[in-house]
Amino acid sequence: MKYFILNQASRLLFPALLILSLIVLYRGHNLPGGGFIGGLLAATAFILVGLGDSMERAKELLRIEPVKLMALGLLVAVVSGMPSLLRGAPFMTSEWLPGFALPLIGKVHLGTPLVFDVGVYMVVIGFALHTTFSLSELAYTEIEEHEE
């Protein structure tokens, strides 16, 4: 059963929540936020679509299997520790690109801690959605068994 208001709202909120999650992800190095919270926000965007429309639609929007997203996230996090090894510094040492200014955003710092956060972001989305999708499948099978 689809609720009209939730359905319509989820269409609007989905991109808004994703953008918000990216903002939270980016500011997380020095301010409250970061990969974990950003990932949770992004996962809620997909879960909202899942509730307002259907879990199948949410899966389509995600495009990649949640498990693979988790794996890729872990990989990104591990790889983010590697660049410092090239110049002989210990694993996970922060490497920063020179800062530059962009309109609207202001001064931009890009570096390996952000890459690590992106990894966490992906792992959290993957984990939250894998759990949600599995639970929703379990719920549907139970309803079907009940009806039979």
Next chain:
Amino acid sequence: MNEYSLLLTLLLPLVGAVCLLLGHRSLALQRAGGIVFSSVTFALSLYLVYVVDQAEFVVIQVGDWQAPFGISLVADRFSAIMVAVSSFMGAAVALYALAEIDEARLKKFFFPLYLILLFGVNGAFLTGDLFNLYVWFEIMLIASFVLISMGGEKGELEGGLKYVCLNLLSSVMFLAGAGIIYGKTGTLNMADLAHNLSVAEDVNWVISSSMLLLVSFGLKAGIFPFFFWLPASYHTPPSAVSAVFAGLLTKVGVYALFRSYTLMFVPIFPEVQPLILVLAILTMVTGVFGAASHFDMRRILSFHIVSQIGYMILGLAFMTPLALAAAIFYLVHHIIVKTNLFLVSGVVIRLKGSCDLAKVGGLCRSAPWLAFLFFIPAFSLGGIPPLSGFWAKFALVKSGIEIESWWSVAAALLVGVLTLYSMTKIWGEAFWKQQPEGVGAGPLPNPVGRLSYMVAPIAVLAISTVAIGLFGEPLFNYAERAAAQLLSPHEYISAVLQPNTEVLP
């Protein structure tokens, strides 16, 4: 270059888990990946042992945050040999798992979790930070929670529940102890803690938190009186899982006890020593009596884990160079032998449908090769020369005689005899007597993989037991060097802390 060997050994299981998650549809890839990544980790860990033996210490200050502010990864000889042995077990059991872990479990991410478990175990051996040790424990535990209850059958869930509850309790104790220490000293870096405690005027306050950690690590290691969860849960999952748990997880607790009492809690050790000695003796004795009273092969073996842990803790309680070397040698010997015995019990289940000694028999006639492969680790565990267990017990008893701790020597010898008794019981019941009529379940229907995948790792582990027994001198010399390192904690402290970054509490 030395740092890379540490880093690669640590990270490779994680990378392996990632790769297997990415290819989780292909079961062939899961199986191949599990073996390849665990074997390469083993090869790297051997190199790490070599490197650490040359360089004494290999230290990484992660993120270039110098100790005590950042997290240090430290490999000394003791942790390097532990990593090597646990990776050895990881590789051997991965091969064994081919023949035992069914498709349903593989689809539930058996191998990624298995590699994460190895990742957690190795991390716990290599970290130099108390809170980070907690994190590694959690990584290891979360993977083990899933592995122990993966089948979803009633027995497995019951065992898993006990395991989870007790381990959560232990984690709470750990956090409380670490929290008190942090509140008092303002640091969690083990080397910095050890340094601060060694120069502090009054250290008696640390007894409370050392006791919390003793309970926490004791719960994980299964020492008296905290061992009760272990025989209640280790016999439920598939043998590959219980073998790797039996070999590795309790030893992480033992390792943590060794690390804390040879490094951080050195100033208060004389006051705690009698307690640890009594606990060690009681652990040995209760474990072996528990084993004598049981009639299921895997339960007997589980109780023997407990009693053997007592020997290792006894080495810690003696705290002489010979005793620590004997305990390290004992750890290596015990991990190999105990894993092997659990693997054998898996083959018995496969051939006879059960490992309840009342229901099996006649294996000596129907599978003489298995009888031979059981004989070696079982009698090594019992301490028969020239197998590895004899030298481990011999060195430990000798060190007990040297410091004239007669009660513990008597207990160690008595427990050795009783161990031999229950190994003989398994031998007599499962292998020697006739198959009892009408109670055997027959071989397991639809075994997963070829039997040779099970036999090969058992044979390799048996050969290494014999090899350690016959040519154990290099290993014992290494253990002595490791013990010397453990007994001079200032070397560890100065290797981790750079000279100019001393911080007052």
